[in-house]
Amino acid sequence: MAKPKAPKPKAPPPPIHKILLALTIGALGGWLASLLQGPLAWMIGAMCATTVAAMCGLPVALPIVFRTAMVAVLGVMLGSGFAPEILDRIGDWVLSLLGLAAYTLVATAVVAVFLRKVAGYDPITAYFSAAPGGLSEMMIIGGEKGGDERIISLTHTSRILLVVLTLPFVLQWIFGFTPGPRPPGGIPLAEAQAGDMLVLTVCGLVGFVLAKLARLPAAAILGPMIVSAAVHLAGWSDAKPPNELVAAAQVVVGTTIGCRFAGVGLKLVGRTLLAALGSTFLLVGSCLLFAVLLSPITDLPTIALFLAYAPGGVAEMSLIALALSVDAALVATHHIVRIFFIVACTPLLFQLLPARIMPRPANPAVKPSPEPPLPGPPPGPPPRPPKDD
Numbered sequence: 001m002a003k004p005k006a007p008k009p010k011a012p013p014p015p016i017h018k019i020l021l022a023l024t025i026g027a028l029g030g031w032l033a034s035l036l037q038g039p040l041a042w043m044i045g046a047m048c049a050t051t052v053a054a055m056c057g058l059p060v061a062l063p064i065v066f067r068t069a070m071v072a073v074l075g076v077m078l079g080s081g082f083a084p085e086i087l088d089r090i091g092d093w094v095l096s097l098l099g100l101a102a103y104t105l106v107a108t109a110v111v112a113v114f115l116r117k118v119a120g121y122d123p124i125t126a127y128f129s130a131a132p133g134g135l136s137e138m139m140i141i142g143g144e145k146g147g148d149e150r151i152i153s154l155t156h157t158s159r160i161l162l163v164v165l166t167l168p169f170v171l172q173w174i175f176g177f178t179p180g181p182r183p184p185g186g187i188p189l190a191e192a193q194a195g196d197m198l199v200l201t202v203c204g205l206v207g208f209v210l211a212k213l214a215r216l217p218a219a220a221i222l223g224p225m226i227v228s229a230a231v232h233l234a235g236w237s238d239a240k241p242p243n244e245l246v247a248a249a250q251v252v253v254g255t256t257i258g259c260r261f262a263g264v265g266l267k268l269v270g271r272t273l274l275a276a277l278g279s280t281f282l283l284v285g286s287c288l289l290f291a292v293l294l295s296p297i298t299d300l301p302t303i304a305l306f307l308a309y310a311p312g313g314v315a316e317m318s319l320i321a322l323a324l325s326v327d328a329a330l331v332a333t334h335h336i337v338r339i340f341f342i343v344a345c346t347p348l349l350f351q352l353l354p355a356r357i358m359p360r361p362a363n364p365a366v367k368p369s370p371e372p373p374l375p376g377p378p379p380g381p382p383p384r385p386p387k388d389d
Contacts, residue, residue: 017059030043060259073224076203079232080232081336100309112130135153136250139153139253140221200228204227207225207226283311290309308334
């Protein structure tokens with residue numbers, strides 16, 4: 001009778017000085033990026049800063065429990081974007097929302113094939129890198145399914161930067177507008193009400209527990225997002241997480257990403273940026289094609305649909321819509337629905353895809369590495385000790 005295998009011992013948590021150094025570098029990077037008012041400034045700034053630190057050999061590390069807690073905050077934030085007023089106008093946007101779902105599926109498939117066949121990504125990493133939105137969500141879910149979180153995060157980050165930095169210039173050239181300053185995303189922590197914070201905390205905890213019981217993928221973000229969306233659509237609360245808390249969540253998620261780049265070479269970063277450039281071109285081209293085709297069907301302006309489908313941030317696309325006197329509520333709603341659709345449907349579709357299209361790794365915890373192995377002796381059994389004469 002075979003003996004049961006002993007449980008694999010858990011890896012010890014990293015030393016406290018590595019955690020403090022990682023969070024300090026991440027917070028400084030996020031703060032500097034926020035001064036530049038970039039997209040997802042705290043997350044991208046923290047990720048870039050800790051990535052450079054990790055690649056330079058600094059001792060940075062962050063346990064997974066930090067990320068689990070903070071992605072729940074991001075889930076609650078996404079759900080809080082669903083206001084009751086949306087229900088009054090949703091009937092006018094049924095066709096455009098259906099078109100949005102079709103665009104998301106088609107664009108994801110096209111970009112996934114490009115990343116797989118042209119850029120040389122493995123199937124799982126290509127699939128979760130191809131979604132037109134959800135940087136932190138796709139990184140988290142893709143990592144759980146066996147993809148390379150470093151490649152997924154780099155690809156999505158590059159796409160966001162390319163879209164947000166170039167789209168205003170393109171629209172200025174076509175429509176002749178100049179964007180203004182970026183509006184604030186929420187309320188300061190000092191103005192937050194205790195009752196509102198209690199509601200948001202309950203949304204996060206209840207959503208996480210229910211998602212775990214239902215065995216939903218990415219329970220830490222999907223559960224809080226669903227419960228928060230239900231509470232806000234029902235009109236029971238209009239509370240949103242404070243800016244400082246959302247910034248802290250972005251710093252933790254970005255720092256976690258950056259810590260995974262320890263030992264990664266510049267060659268990998270450069271190759272990923274080139275792949276992201278091609279995927280961004282495909283996403284924006286698909287977005288423009290769908291906007292042109294759906295405009296006469298939905299009786300909505302082409303520019304409104306283009307901004308509503310554009311693979312950029314909610315705040316940035318809404319700001320451009322305001323500058324063009326386009327319906328900002330339409331643009332913001334479509335972006336929120338797009339993120340919700342991506343987070344909810346991408347992992348479910350992944351499970352439905354046959355193994356011949358989406359091979360599953362034998363051990364999802366082991367991430368495929370595009371980097372060549374370090375030089376050293378070939379793997380094999382250890383040499384036998386010499387016999388005593």
